[in-house]
Amino acid sequence: MLLAPLASAHEFWLVPHDGVTAVDKKVVFELRIGPTWPGVQSPRLNNLVDWFIAKDAKGVRKVEGRDGALAVGHLQTRAVGATVVAMRTNSTRINLSAIEFNEYLEEEGLSNVLALRKRYDLMQTPGREQYSRCAKSIVLVGGRSDGFDRVMDMPLEFVAHTDPLKFQAGDEFHLQLFFNGEPLAGNLVKAQLKADPVKEVMAISDEHGRVALPLTDPGLWLFSTVHMEPSGEDGVDWESLWASLTVNISSKDRSPSQ
Template sequence: MLLTPLASAHEFWLVPHDAVTGVDQQVVFELRIGPTWPGVQSPRLKNLVDWFKAVDAQGMRTVDGRDGALSVGHLHTRAPGATVVAMRTHPTRISLSASEFNQYLEDEGLKNALALRKRYDLMQTQGREQYSRCAKSIVLVDGRSEGFDQVMDLPLEFVAHTDPLKFQSREKFQLQLLLHGEPLADTLVKAQLKSDPVKEVTAVTDAQGRVALPLTDPGLWLFSTVHMEPSGEDGVDWESLWASLTVNISFQDRSPLQ
């Protein structure tokens, strides 16, 4: 099940238990895969993880975890402020039918890839893709958020530019999207709130790779995007990176969700 319909679902995110906690507390990370919340929990599959790291006020360390475990990793918090966690996966290949691949490109706003398929009369050919994932999560410790904007050197990465503990509902939550450390423009970004029903807003990055999103409610938000380029590797037509960020956002002028 995880390798068929969900393999083509671009959202792949980390859910920390708990996203808001204290010093010297264990935080367990769950891995979710799917088109939207709640997705499906996935175990830590063999050879999935390339690297899994965390940065806090005391520096960088590896997030512990083992293949086959239901949780993808865990750590003990060490310092007040933000503990920023990032996971990079190994590449995986997948083939989709022409109709599935074209719909995927439409849904994710991958206009350049779709334009190339049309230009070279490839709309009726299958999509052979190699993808890897760049998942990031922010854990807030002792009611503080210093370091929430830490860059983790993922190939495709969201960097928060609004303090998640100081957000005002009349404002917009600002993020920047980086591709190999440089701003990535004209890219669709989705924001989804963990709620029932799921709430979603979207925006497209500007020339500086920035988006400003009108978030509707406090809670655990998932930000996601996909970047795709033609591939020069044998047996693959496209190379894609799927990025996500989860962070619990508080509203200063409203009560948090219960």
């Protein structure tokens, strides 16, 4: 019961204990939930995971783990380059009061849903929502980043277009957002740096689902977004997907001429 409020928190992300590592090393993943870093570490709840896989230069495999464990999964690295990990959760239903639901929509930039609620005079009705999550993390192995832009076939997914090992602090980090394999426009994307205090920047995805976020510092970054549509299921008004991506971003030194 104590975990119920955390389970409905917006951000939900994977944190690898060694996001930059070598071949043949064990990487343990923890799950964090909350509105911002550092969040609260959550165990792997029963029936949470639909599937949990990793993709590297050698192919696709399952990320091992068990329900009830504090570590949600683990793997042994086996190839130089990027190992991209993706967790798809099962759906959960939640009922929020009208005030809570409207505040949530405003925080996540879901203006399309707010507009529908206003149009059909639903602003004073509770929000009956069914949601699931698409969490992704990039592990960099052997000092290489080949394959950092791998697609993991999640219904809502970030794909990085900037090499995390070649980024220069102060430049823009480029991502693309996909919904069911198609670029998703008009979504609010948040980027948060694991730091004290937390640093956050935001952008809206363009017509091609792209965002360019100016990141001032290297470190472990969390990218997140929410997409919501009306639901046709009984007892539910809205269906939402929450996507996240974590990656350790390095910063290359600029040459004196830059």
